[in-house]
Amino acid sequence: MSNIAIKVENLYKSFGKGDTLVEVIKDASFTIDKGELVALVAPSGAGKTTLLMMIGCVDTPNSGQMWIGDEKVYDNKWLTKETRKLRREKIGFIFQAHYLIPFLNIIDNLTLLPQSNGTNDKVSKAKARELLKYLDIADKEKAMPSQLSGGQNQRVAIARALANNPQIILADEPTAALDIHRSVDVLKMLKKIALEQNVAIIMVTHDDRMLPYCDRVMEIENMGVVFKDSK
Amino acid sequence: MISLAKEDIRHTLGKFIVTAMGVGMLLGIVLIMMGVYRGMISDAEVLLNDLNVDLWVVQDDTLGPFAEASRVHEDLKYTLKSIQAIDKCEAITFQNLQLPLANRKLAVLAIGYDVYGEINPINYNRLIEGTVLQNDHYEIVVSDKTGYKLSDKIKLGRNSYKVVGITHGTVASGGDPLVYISLKDAQELQFTYTNKRIQTDRARGIINKDTHLVNAIIATLKAGYNVDIVAQEIQKWHHKNVYTKVQQKVVLTRNVVEKASKQIGLFTVILIAVATIIIALIIYTMTLEKMKEISIMKLIGLPNSMIIKMIVEETLLLGVLAFIFGNIFAHLIYGKFPKNVVLELNDAWLLFGIVVIASIFASFIGVKKVINADPTVAIGG
Ligand SMILES: Nc1ncnc2c1ncn2[C@@H]1O[C@H](COP(=O)(O)OP(=O)(O)OP(=O)(O)O)[C@@H](O)[C@H]1O
Numbered sequence: 001m002s003n004i005a006i007k008v009e010n011l012y013k014s015f016g017k018g019d020t021l022v023e024v025i026k027d028a029s030f031t032i033d034k035g036e037l038v039a040l041v042a043p044s045g046a047g048k049t050t051l052l053m054m055i056g057c058v059d060t061p062n063s064g065q066m067w068i069g070d071e072k073v074y075d076n077k078w079l080t081k082e083t084r085k086l087r088r089e090k091i092g093f094i095f096q097a098h099y100l101i102p103f104l105n106i107i108d109n110l111t112l113l114p115q116s117n118g119t120n121d122k123v124s125k126a127k128a129r130e131l132l133k134y135l136d137i138a139d140k141e142k143a144m145p146s147q148l149s150g151g152q153n154q155r156v157a158i159a160r161a162l163a164n165n166p167q168i169i170l171a172d173e174p175t176a177a178l179d180i181h182r183s184v185d186v187l188k189m190l191k192k193i194a195l196e197q198n199v200a201i202i203m204v205t206h207d208d209r210m211l212p213y214c215d216r217v218m219e220i221e222n223m224g225v226v227f228k229d230s231k
Numbered sequence: 232m233i234s235l236a237k238e239d240i241r242h243t244l245g246k247f248i249v250t251a252m253g254v255g256m257l258l259g260i261v262l263i264m265m266g267v268y269r270g271m272i273s274d275a276e277v278l279l280n281d282l283n284v285d286l287w288v289v290q291d292d293t294l295g296p297f298a299e300a301s302r303v304h305e306d307l308k309y310t311l312k313s314i315q316a317i318d319k320c321e322a323i324t325f326q327n328l329q330l331p332l333a334n335r336k337l338a339v340l341a342i343g344y345d346v347y348g349e350i351n352p353i354n355y356n357r358l359i360e361g362t363v364l365q366n367d368h369y370e371i372v373v374s375d376k377t378g379y380k381l382s383d384k385i386k387l388g389r390n391s392y393k394v395v396g397i398t399h400g401t402v403a404s405g406g407d408p409l410v411y412i413s414l415k416d417a418q419e420l421q422f423t424y425t426n427k428r429i430q431t432d433r434a435r436g437i438i439n440k441d442t443h444l445v446n447a448i449i450a451t452l453k454a455g456y457n458v459d460i461v462a463q464e465i466q467k468w469h470h471k472n473v474y475t476k477v478q479q480k481v482v483l484t485r486n487v488v489e490k491a492s493k494q495i496g497l498f499t500v501i502l503i504a505v506a507t508i509i510i511a512l513i514i515y516t517m518t519l520e521k522m523k524e525i526s527i528m529k530l531i532g533l534p535n536s537m538i539i540k541m542i543v544e545e546t547l548l549l550g551v552l553a554f555i556f557g558n559i560f561a562h563l564i565y566g567k568f569p570k571n572v573v574l575e576l577n578d579a580w581l582l583f584g585i586v587v588i589a590s591i592f593a594s595f596i597g598v599k600k601v602i603n604a605d606p607t608v609a610i611g612g
């Protein structure tokens with residue numbers, strides 16, 4: 001087993017065709033290792049979300065190659081019919097808003113995905129409780145999302161992204177809705193998670209103050225990907 | 232395993248129950264409609280079953296008094312009596328009367344029978360007060376629905392009749408209450424003209440004294456004779472139409488209540504279609520309300536099957552709950568209808584089957600929405 005979490009080669013993505021053709025990513029190639037926290041920075045509309053959704057096997061690239069861990073998942077086409085199974089088993093998502101399921105309580109929000117993967121009730125609940133404790137919200141497991149604060153819900157959302165033991169966590173502006181203190185808390189938490197759980201995290205951010213907490217900074221330049229020093 | 236349907240419904244329980252009650256009322260009306268149909272059929276057969284005779288001999292080329300005017304001579308009964316196969320045989324009249332009430336008139340069907348005869352059309356099980364007719368003049372037995380009490384006097388034609396008995400549940404095929412009078416009184420009411428009419432008729436040279444007419448002769452057979460064969464024989468030799476009890480039942484359901492039941496059937500079908508469309512619309516809006524959650528579930532990797540299961544379970548639960556409310560509603564109100572409403576368990580089960588199938592059909596529209604949902608819409612692309 002190598003230490004590579006994500007490998008991308010010659011990825012190309014455009015929307016529409018003819019007069020309405022919009023090229024977003026022309027030629028992106030990079031690798032990200034397990035345990036790394038990488039910031040993704042670029043102006044609005046540069047294609048950050050688009051790139052994240054392709055790595056997350058949600059959006060389909062036009063061409064290129066992609067690996068998740070040692071498994072090649074894309075070679076000018078998806079190599080599996082069920083990209084959703086890839087997401088369910090290997091990827092965790094965090095967004096600007098928490099996007100928890102409003103009619104499920106906190107613990108059910110965390111166990112939903114693992115249970116759909118076949119993990120039994122007991123094991124998935126134990127794992128969820130462990131995560132809630134890890135993120136310091138253990139006392140809220142029976143609460144509904146509407147009863148929690150924004151920061152608490154964002155922590156639950158992070159816990160959910162971890163609940164299926166993913167190899168990659170993709171976070172699209174997870175701190176945009178939080179104040180600077182909470183943002184830094186979340187960053188420290190993500191860094192800790194990357195190291196302790198040995199997952200690769202790509203985090204989109206517009207906030208330069210977050211960059212020092214990241215291992216590397218990835219930018220989209222000329223429709224390609226370049227790495228800058230984070231310090 | 233988490234049940235998404237259960238948790239979602241729990242989250243919006245009040246709304247869900249109110250919705251189910253609304254659909255339930257609609258299904259309740261469907262049940263009532265079915266009950267009205269059943270009531271009509273059972274009403275239509277009350278008289279036929281109470282008489283419980285084997286043969287109906289009626290005017291040539293007619294369907295008999297249940298369906299149209301039929302006149303035969305009373306003395307036909309003596310001819311028929313002489314037939315080997317015939318056991319009991321009596322003449323009977325049917326006539327529509329307007330019974331005077333305090334401030335209005337009530338339409339009833341009067342049955343005239345020979346008080347001293349061998350066949351009594353009054354079913355003793357339905358007699359709740361008083362007796363059957365004792366004398367062949369100026370006595371009447373009425374259905375409790377008429378509102379008359381024992382010993383009340385009712386003016387009919389030229390004479391006043393005394394109520395000697397009250398029956399319950401006795402109705403004609405059209406739902407009108409039944410009353411019973413003697414054959415002689417019935418013939419007088421039906422076939423005797425007023426003095427004035429007799430005078431003018433005489434002036435025209437018309438002398439019609441024949442009041443010994445009845446509407447049908449009814450008969451029972453001795454054991455060992457085949458009803459159909461005897462019926463054919465009488466038909467052949469006496470130029471009358473003869474119906475067996477089974478054939479009369481067919482006349483009643485086919486010729487008398489058929490249009491009404493078709494009308495009700497059509498109403499029922501339309502109501503069921505409306506209920507299905509309403510359930511489908513409710514499920515569609517319920518799905519639309521959850522579109523954001525559904526696309527998130529798809530995005531994080533939840534399989535379609537789990538989401539579809541939620542939609543289908545919710546639809547089925549809505550259908551079943553509405554069905555239960557519908558039954559409660561129907562049982563609460565069916566007694567308030569003027570005509571007989573008979574709620575049958577089999578009809579309820581039939582409706583249950585239809586509701587389940589309709590719910591599954593209705594959920595397709597929500598399921599299609601789920602399958603087509605774009606997982607990235609929730610996060611805004
Ligand atoms: N489904 C789509 N159809 C057509 N064009 C699209 C679609 N999704 C994204 N785009 C285009 O691709 C480009 C990149 O969009 P993307 O959402 O990835 O930007 P972003 O870097 O995430 O921006 P922001 O910082 O504002 O979130 C934009 O020009 C956008 O208009």
Ligand SMILES: [Mg+2]
Nearest residue numbers: 048049050612
């Ligand atoms: Mg974006």
